[in-house]
Amino acid sequence: MTISYPPGVRTGVVETIRTVLSGVEFDMLQFVTDTQPQFGDFHYTKFGWVGFYMITDPDLMHEILVDRPEEFYKIKLIKYALGPFLGNGLLTNEGDFWKRQRKLAQPAFHFKRIESYADIMVDYARRMLSAWRTGETRRLDREMMKLTLNIVAKTLFDADVSGDADRVGDLLTRILEASNDRLNAAVQLPDWLPNPKTRQMYRDIAELDVIIQRFIDERRQSGEDKGDLLSMLLQARDDEGKPMDDKQLRDELMTIFLAGHETTAMNLTWTWYLLMEHPEVMARLKAEIDAALGDRPATMADLTNLKYAEMVIKESMRLYPPAPSVGREPIHDLQLGGYTVPKGALLTLSIYGLHRNPKVFANPEVFDPERFSPENEKNIPRYGYLPFGAGPRVCIGNSFAMMEARLILATMVQQAEMALVPGQKIVPKQLVTVRPANGIEVKVSLRETEKVALPA
Numbered sequence: 001m002t003i004s005y006p007p008g009v010r011t012g013v014v015e016t017i018r019t020v021l022s023g024v025e026f027d028m029l030q031f032v033t034d035t036q037p038q039f040g041d042f043h044y045t046k047f048g049w050v051g052f053y054m055i056t057d058p059d060l061m062h063e064i065l066v067d068r069p070e071e072f073y074k075i076k077l078i079k080y081a082l083g084p085f086l087g088n089g090l091l092t093n094e095g096d097f098w099k100r101q102r103k104l105a106q107p108a109f110h111f112k113r114i115e116s117y118a119d120i121m122v123d124y125a126r127r128m129l130s131a132w133r134t135g136e137t138r139r140l141d142r143e144m145m146k147l148t149l150n151i152v153a154k155t156l157f158d159a160d161v162s163g164d165a166d167r168v169g170d171l172l173t174r175i176l177e178a179s180n181d182r183l184n185a186a187v188q189l190p191d192w193l194p195n196p197k198t199r200q201m202y203r204d205i206a207e208l209d210v211i212i213q214r215f216i217d218e219r220r221q222s223g224e225d226k227g228d229l230l231s232m233l234l235q236a237r238d239d240e241g242k243p244m245d246d247k248q249l250r251d252e253l254m255t256i257f258l259a260g261h262e263t264t265a266m267n268l269t270w271t272w273y274l275l276m277e278h279p280e281v282m283a284r285l286k287a288e289i290d291a292a293l294g295d296r297p298a299t300m301a302d303l304t305n306l307k308y309a310e311m312v313i314k315e316s317m318r319l320y321p322p323a324p325s326v327g328r329e330p331i332h333d334l335q336l337g338g339y340t341v342p343k344g345a346l347l348t349l350s351i352y353g354l355h356r357n358p359k360v361f362a363n364p365e366v367f368d369p370e371r372f373s374p375e376n377e378k379n380i381p382r383y384g385y386l387p388f389g390a391g392p393r394v395c396i397g398n399s400f401a402m403m404e405a406r407l408i409l410a411t412m413v414q415q416a417e418m419a420l421v422p423g424q425k426i427v428p429k430q431l432v433t434v435r436p437a438n439g440i441e442v443k444v445s446l447r448e449t450e451k452v453a454l455p456a
């Protein structure tokens, strides 16, 4: 097959070197929305020696993720970027081994099981709010990260990280920044080359490893079956009756730990940002939550009465998909979108670009939760909205995440109001997830402050 490339940006080697040396950061989110009108939904960019395909078309997403998933691997680059941190966990694993691990982990995410996590989610959100005071300024993104980190540790490993949450949060932030540098690196340097950033990243990973190992050791010692993810993984046996070794166990836990908190934290952060910018949406949401809950804590049963909250969260994930893209590479030369794409090529399936594609969503820049009303939602093209991916590698935690986001948002809106601290420039930045580049500072005021009671 003769390889042929779709149109797109082409930059020569000299110009690319000049750009790299000038230290200008590549802004992937801007790049996607800038290039789509000119080159369409399937184009090929070559910056000097690095080439990648950009895909923002629902049908091509469907073809790659759902129709022919066995013909694509996760990209090597993601393994280079996240491998030192996540090892061979679910997110980066492939083939039969991935299939086996996914089967082992799946029961921990069944609806019946995650239902039992609802009270923990609400309880932790109320604890967070009970420490807030009217008039304080807080970093919303950091608060959300701490909260979802505590929740994933408690629900899936029954571990209490409250004491370590700040430290763990700092470590994760630094590791993800290092991973992102590796993702965007012009050249993939081997890890044995002396590089202070790489050394620091490995030190941070080692420190986090000690915390994860503590979860494993404590559970092994107690021998208790708590029915959570950690117990399931500890009891899992392969066809020869052998348990998972400690390294694989560590990789799975680290993966869930990362994938299970940062994404939801970013979803909540962006949702609050959009609500602060759209008081009319906030007013309607508040009315729904007050009517559904009054003063009492939210429960799983309330979710059926929190339909508007769900619409708001979905629309927030459209504009700011926490996982902004997924990467794939063909395992052999193949035909795609009328072109022959070579084995090993880098395919960027941009969820951010798909969700802002005017062919999929009218006025894509406008925040409008009505897009997800029951009447309107069915008109969205089937593969036009993919915050959790699709096909066999679809997010394992999507029901967990949707439940958590709704319960936390409802609990927060019930008890707190927030306003953006003036003068901030809030810009999204792709850092594995989509984060606000400089964080988001908010002024907090508690609604009927004195009613906020510490959970028992």
Ligand code: HEM
Residues within 6 Å of the ligand: 074, 090, 091, 092, 102, 152, 255, 256, 259, 260, 261, 263, 264, 267, 321, 322, 323, 326, 327, 386, 387, 388, 389, 390, 392, 393, 394, 395, 396, 397, 398, 400, 401
């Ligand atoms: C708003 C929240 C979340 C978003 C937007 C999100 C998004 C995604 C996406 C797009 C993928 C597919 C990646 C690919 O195809 O390459 C994925 C995979 C995954 N997610 Fe999530 N996720 C969220 C929450 C969670 C939670 C709460 C957990 C666990 C508690 C989780 C665990 C995972 C795992 C383990 C995978 C890999 C699955 C596999 O390949 O078998 N995620 N997620």
